[in-house]
Amino acid sequence: MFSWPDRRILDLFGIDLPIIQAPMAGSSTAEMAAAVSAAGGLGSMPAALLSPDQLREAVGTIRAATNRSFNLNFFCHQPPADDLARDLAWRAALAPYYVELGLDPAAIPTGGGRAPFNDAYCQVVEETAPAVVSFHFGLPSPSLVERVKVAGAKVIASATTVAEAVWLAERDCDAIIAMGSEAGGHRGSFLGLDMAGQVGTFALVPQVVDAVDIPVIAAGGIADGRGVAAALMLGASAVQVGTAYLFSPEAKLAPGHREALENARDDNTAITNVFTGRPARGVANRLVKEQGPLSPNAPAFPNAAFAVAPLRVAAPADFGNAWSGQAARLAAHLPAGELTRRLAEEALALLAP
Known part of the structure; x- marks a missing residue:
């Protein structure tokens, strides 16, 4: 055999x-x-x-x-060094989404996880x-x-x-x-x-x-x-x-992830850093398309994730990280x-x- x-x-x-x-x-x-x-x-x-x-x-x-x-x-x-300028730029980039979704842009969280x-x-x-x-x-x-x-x-x-x-x-x-x-x-x-x-x-x-x-x-x-x-x-x-x-x-799977996977194709994923601050491949959604795929404003891993978290909860299809490979x-x-x-x-x- x-x-x-x-x-x-x-x-x-x-x-x-x-x-x-x-x-x-x-x-x-x-x-x-x-x-x-x-x-x-x-x-x-x-x-x-x-x-x-x-x-x-x-x-x-x-x-x-x-x-x-x-x-x-x-x-x-390695946990990243503090970078106030980058954190402020990221918060400013995400603030309009907070307003759109009825969230308080003054309460955008920071941190890692x-x-x-x-x-x-x-x-x-x-x-x-x-x-x-x-x-x-x-x-x-x-x-x-x-x-x-x-x-x-x-x-x-x-x-x-x-x-x-x-x-x-x-x-x-x-x-x-x-x-x-x-x-x-x-x-x-x-x-x-x-x-x-x-x-x-x-x-x-x-x-x-x-x-x-x-x-x-x-x-x-x-x-x-x-x-x-x-x-x-x-x-x-x-x-x-x-x-x-x-x-x-x-x-x-987080809300929206299964649906994104069901609709994943060979050409609709991207390597992006907008969810966590480090390059990762996932299904390209609104956040990826509008702020990335690779944003110079995204704080270093893992600090970008905290500011995105409330958006992900409020509108997972647009702001959730649906990790997926190309196959x-x-x-x-x-x-x-x-x-x-x-x-x-x-x-x-x-x-x-």
Whole structure:
């Protein structure tokens, strides 16, 4: 019977299928992660919007449902310095929307809301011992990475260029997520934020494979078995799938997000910073079109998000961040576990001699 051409990720993570569910903060759930892991893939639980105690509770939910490997994901951005001029410019740009929606423009909130990986989160990793820990926006301090490894977790991180992949490999990552420009959600970029030169998945993956000696996970624009098979043919050891899982009943979507996904096309998403201050791909709505896609006024991540939050609540279709990759229309609308098995079965059928 024909099997997977590259077992490195399967053996490294202790999984059966080279399918990793992307950690999507605000949309992924413990139930989704558990279902993917139980099906033989690697479920992922994002921590960016959770407190350490909430993360402990999520891990408990996963462990109650399955004894299979799972991934905990963390942001590792640097909290931005105060920039009053930029904050004022952003508030001025959004004020007319507040007036239009009957909100008080004098009460526009400021702040952030997404915590980077720190000692408190690391303690959760040490207590819960997940099989995998993934990082977005580079890596935390070497001392924190070492603690994660001592806890027994494999460390993986996202790269959007070959240079970022090499940087991560030189710092002892166990595998690299090669994140193409097609991917939904926040770009994993950390050596530079110039979006003009972002690389597509199927150009990036083989170049990263050639540049590093550790397994590569392809991410971006993969929503069916054809994408899985193509990524593996280009040298990836596994794939990370995000948007396709947002159609599963285990997803938890903000108001308007599901409708935006249903209407997502190959050409109506954009990489924008107007929702959080950091480039991320989502369905282009009114805020993206009128203030972006990339606004010089948007405060640095994550501070732009607070001022947008009341608008998102009042008019989610116009102001909500509906993260989506470019291949949303290819996604089968299935429960997370069933989707995981379907992706693997379709890919194996295409790869078999």
